[in-house]
Amino acid sequence: MKRRDFLHKAIPAGVMLPSLVSGFSFRAFSADSPIMQSLLLPVTETDHVFVIIQLNGGNDGLNMVVPIENFNNYVNARSNIYIPEKSLLALNGKVGLHPAMTGLSSLYNEGKLKVVQSVGYPQPSYSHFRATDIWMSASDSNTEVNSGWAGRYLNYEYPNFPNGYPNATMTDPLAIQIGSSTSLTLQGPAVSMGMSISNTSNFYNLINGVQDPSPNTPAGKELSFIRMVSQQTQKYATVIKAAANNTVQQVSYPTKNSLGDQLKIVARLIKGGLKTRIYMVNYGGFDTHSAQVDSVDNTKGNHANLLGNVSDAIKAFQDDLKFLGVEDRVVGMTFSEFGRRIKSNGSDGTDHGSAAPLFVFGKNVIGGVLGDTPTIPVTATVNDNLPFQYDFRSIYSTILANWLCVNDLDLQQIMLKNFQILPLVNAGGCKKAVNLSGDQLISNYPNPFVTSTVITFQTAGGHTLIQIMDTSGRVLANLTDKEYTAGTYTVVFDGSSLPAGVYYARLQNMAVQQVRPMLKVR
Numbered sequence: 001m002k003r004r005d006f007l008h009k010a011i012p013a014g015v016m017l018p019s020l021v022s023g024f025s026f027r028a029f030s031a032d033s034p035i036m037q038s039l040l041l042p043v044t045e046t047d048h049v050f051v052i053i054q055l056n057g058g059n060d061g062l063n064m065v066v067p068i069e070n071f072n073n074y075v076n077a078r079s080n081i082y083i084p085e086k087s088l089l090a091l092n093g094k095v096g097l098h099p100a101m102t103g104l105s106s107l108y109n110e111g112k113l114k115v116v117q118s119v120g121y122p123q124p125s126y127s128h129f130r131a132t133d134i135w136m137s138a139s140d141s142n143t144e145v146n147s148g149w150a151g152r153y154l155n156y157e158y159p160n161f162p163n164g165y166p167n168a169t170m171t172d173p174l175a176i177q178i179g180s181s182t183s184l185t186l187q188g189p190a191v192s193m194g195m196s197i198s199n200t201s202n203f204y205n206l207i208n209g210v211q212d213p214s215p216n217t218p219a220g221k222e223l224s225f226i227r228m229v230s231q232q233t234q235k236y237a238t239v240i241k242a243a244a245n246n247t248v249q250q251v252s253y254p255t256k257n258s259l260g261d262q263l264k265i266v267a268r269l270i271k272g273g274l275k276t277r278i279y280m281v282n283y284g285g286f287d288t289h290s291a292q293v294d295s296v297d298n299t300k301g302n303h304a305n306l307l308g309n310v311s312d313a314i315k316a317f318q319d320d321l322k323f324l325g326v327e328d329r330v331v332g333m334t335f336s337e338f339g340r341r342i343k344s345n346g347s348d349g350t351d352h353g354s355a356a357p358l359f360v361f362g363k364n365v366i367g368g369v370l371g372d373t374p375t376i377p378v379t380a381t382v383n384d385n386l387p388f389q390y391d392f393r394s395i396y397s398t399i400l401a402n403w404l405c406v407n408d409l410d411l412q413q414i415m416l417k418n419f420q421i422l423p424l425v426n427a428g429g430c431k432k433a434v435n436l437s438g439d440q441l442i443s444n445y446p447n448p449f450v451t452s453t454v455i456t457f458q459t460a461g462g463h464t465l466i467q468i469m470d471t472s473g474r475v476l477a478n479l480t481d482k483e484y485t486a487g488t489y490t491v492v493f494d495g496s497s498l499p500a501g502v503y504y505a506r507l508q509n510m511a512v513q514q515v516r517p518m519l520k521v522r
Contacts, residue, residue, distance in 0.1 A: 044157060044405050049270055051279045051317075051332035052150070052185065053259070055310065057286030058128065059336035061356030062374070062386075064101070064307055065115055069094045069373040077380040078344040081293045091115065094373045099299050100308035103315025104359065112318060113361050114424055117371030118515075119395065120355030120388030122467070122475035124338060128287070131337035136184040138393045138415055145416070148185040149396050150175065150278050152414045153406065154193035157277070162191055166235045172243075173236055175278035176269070178203070178262045185280060194278065195236065200261045206237065207244040243272025251323050253316045259283040260313035267317055271324040277404065283310060286336055290347035310334070314361060322363075331362035331403050331425055333395065342380040354473030355388035358395070364403075364426045375517055377471070377502065385473040387504040389515050394419045402427035418463060422511050441514050442466070442507040444493070448519040451496040455479065457507050461486035465508040468493055469515075471501065484509075495520050 066083050067074050068090070075082045088096025089105040095115070097105050107113040123141040125131040134141055138149035147155075154174045155161065161174065175186045175194030186194035197203050247268040253260040262281035269276065285306055294301035314332070321327035339356025355374075371389045397419040400406040412418055442457040457466060466479040476498075479491045495503065500522050506515045 046277075046405050047275075047329050048403050048405070049277060049279065049330045050150075050399055050403060051263075051266060051281070051330060053263075053310070053314070053332060053334045054183075054280065054282040055286050055306075055334055055336040056282055056284035057288070057336070058131075058338045058340060058352055059286040059306075059356060060288060060292065060303060060340040060350050061336075061358075062340065062342065063292070063303060063350075064098050065091075065117070065357040066096050066098065067094070067373045067376065068096055070376050073376040073378055073380070076378070077342050077376055077384075080346075080348050081298055081344045081350070083298055087299050092369045095369060098304065098307045100304040101311035103311040103313075104361075105311075107315060107318060107361055108367060111367035112363055112365055113359060113367055114365045115357055115359060115369045116390055116395065116422075116424070117357050117369065118355040118374055118386050118389040119335075119358050119392050120339070120386075120473060121391050121393070122388075122469075124354040124385075124388075124473050126338060126352040126354075128337060133184060135335060135337055135392060138396055146184075146187070147189050148183070148187045149393075149415065150280075151184075151186045151188040151193045153400060153404065154186070154278065155188040155190075156406070156410055156414055158193070161188070161193060166239075170275060171235065172239050172275045174276065175280070176266075176274075176276050177280040178265055179258070179282050183280065186278065194280070197265070200258070200265060203244075203265050207241050239274065240269065243269050243274045246272035247324065251316060251320045253320070254309070254312040257309045257313050259309055260316055263313055263317035264320065267320040267324060267326075270321070270330060271326050283313075288340070288349050289345070289351060290349040292344075292349040295348070314359075318361065318363075327363040331360065331364060331399065333361070333399070334359045335392070335395075339386065341382060342376055342384045342386060343382050345382070351382070354385040356386070358392075360395070360424050362425070364428070366423050366426060370422065370424070371513075372515065375515075384471045387469045387471070387473055387506065387515055389506070389513055390422065391419060391508075394422055395424070398422045398424045402430045405430040420463075420508055420511050420513065440516075441509070441512065442505055442516050444505060444516070444518050448521045449495065450521060452492055452494045453518060454490050455493055455505050456488065456490050458488050459484045459486060459507075459509045460512065462510045463508075465506075466491055467506040467508075468495075469504040469506060471503075476503070493518075 063083055066088055071085055083098060087099045089099060090096045091108055104113055125134060125141055136148050137145040139145035158174055173195045177194055178197045182192050182194050182196040186192055253264045266279045288303050292303045321330050335358050339353040340350035341353040344350050374386045377384060393415055397411060397415050398421050401411055401421055403425050444453045444455045446453060461484060464484045465481045467475050468477045469475050479493060498520060500520050503518045504515050505518055507513060
């Protein structure tokens with residue numbers, strides 16, 4: 001019998017005590033059986049921590065990581081909001097960061113920042129709510145999944161939760177979300193695997209023993225009683241306080257920066273000794289349909305302030321981790337539910353789009369830029385989107401495999417299917433991703449074509465996928481999706497039913513991917 005199956009069938013449920021502490025919801029469970037405690041050891045032994053930063057609203061990636069290649073086409077598409085080339089913080093000669101992001105530019109120069117270009121997925125949703133669910137659940141866009149990718153991972157690591165937790169081997173919360181209620185990301189197959197600290201003030205109230213006043217009503221008196229009982233019995237509250245009190249000194253964080261306030265708490269708890277593996281924070285305001293830039297200076301304005309705050313907060317957090325002596329253990333990632341359109345709108349803003357870059361950061365990150373500079377049409381229309389180069393679920397899979405050390409079989413169960421592993425982090429004792437090739441691996445002839453074209457691709461062997469996408473970012477067809485031996489192959493793309501225009505052929509071969517444009521003419 002598998003260990004996980006044995007746990008579900010043989011372990012009795014613990015006694016659950018619902019409680020509230022300073023506005024937080026907690027549960028305490030009995031775990032006094034030595035046999036149960038030994039069985040509840042996590043599947044994987046690792047002290048690695050993963051920090052997720054959600055940028056709510058759909059961040060404009062083209063004005064965050066600006067293409068220096070094809071810069072004239074970028075200017076033509078965004079004549080009213082483009083960032084001048086001379087103002088950019090150059091990275092690899094091909095792209096540059098927004099000038100407000102000096103902190104992340106510094107991390108890039110230290111080799112602690114990975115920029116991943118054009119991250120998205122097939123058939124993108126432009127709804128904030130649905131797109132957020134897709135990113136959090138790691139589902140296909142046409143499938144609704146009621147659990148989160150990190151929740152499924154934690155369920156794999158800590159089976160039968162919440163029964164028997166906390167216990168002698170795992171005294172701490174499995175995941176902590178700061179700044180909002182616990183999201184779908186941390187939802188397991190049956191229960192939420194995380195706890196939520198709704199705002200930073202509540203955290204300091206908790207560790208300082210300060211409570212929000214209860215209303216002078218019968219319900220308020222009941223709330224006061226529940227709080228009193230919970231403070232006497234709540235083990236998670238105790239360990240959080242202990243961890244916070246173990247960290248006395250930290251570096252300075254930027255003022256009036258809510259993301260920095262959240263990350264400061266995360267650094268404090270990591271240094272304080274919590275075994276929590278996943279932390280999640282969020283920062284909003286990225287739905288920039290109008291007034292994205294200053295009317296006089298495009299390098300300033302609403303979006304510049306947002307990007308500056310993100311950059312300053314992450315830089316302070318990374319400096320703090322180094323000061324506290326724990327930066328070897330921590331990797332972080334930013335994400336937003338979608339990017340923005342290639343072409344700006346008439347209100348000095350951008351509308352909902354598809355693919356966009358994201359950041360992976362930390363001492364153990366393989367620094368640099370991953371992926372090609374996005375290709376921007378000479379005459380972009382309001383409907384044009386960037387084709388995705390990397391499926392966002394490949395980022396998650398890489399973190400799970402190369403940072404949190406999940407094995408191949410369990411990885412596919414957690415992620416619901418197989419995704420490529422990318423060279424993002426130094427895997428240490430975990431498996432490593434192969435190096436990417438700089439060669440042209442996919443092409444088509446004729447190009448332009450009238451009805452059909454032959455796509456030629458090279459594969460190093462293993463799982464290989466060829467997809468066709470349109471300019472809105474949708475996947476129109478999977479031409480091949482199977483295991484290959486190393487070599488050069490061809491497939492025919494019949495585009496006779498499609499209107500004339502630009503299309504993209506995408507190759508994915510293990511950790512390698514490339515996207516190439518194709519032109520259909522009448």
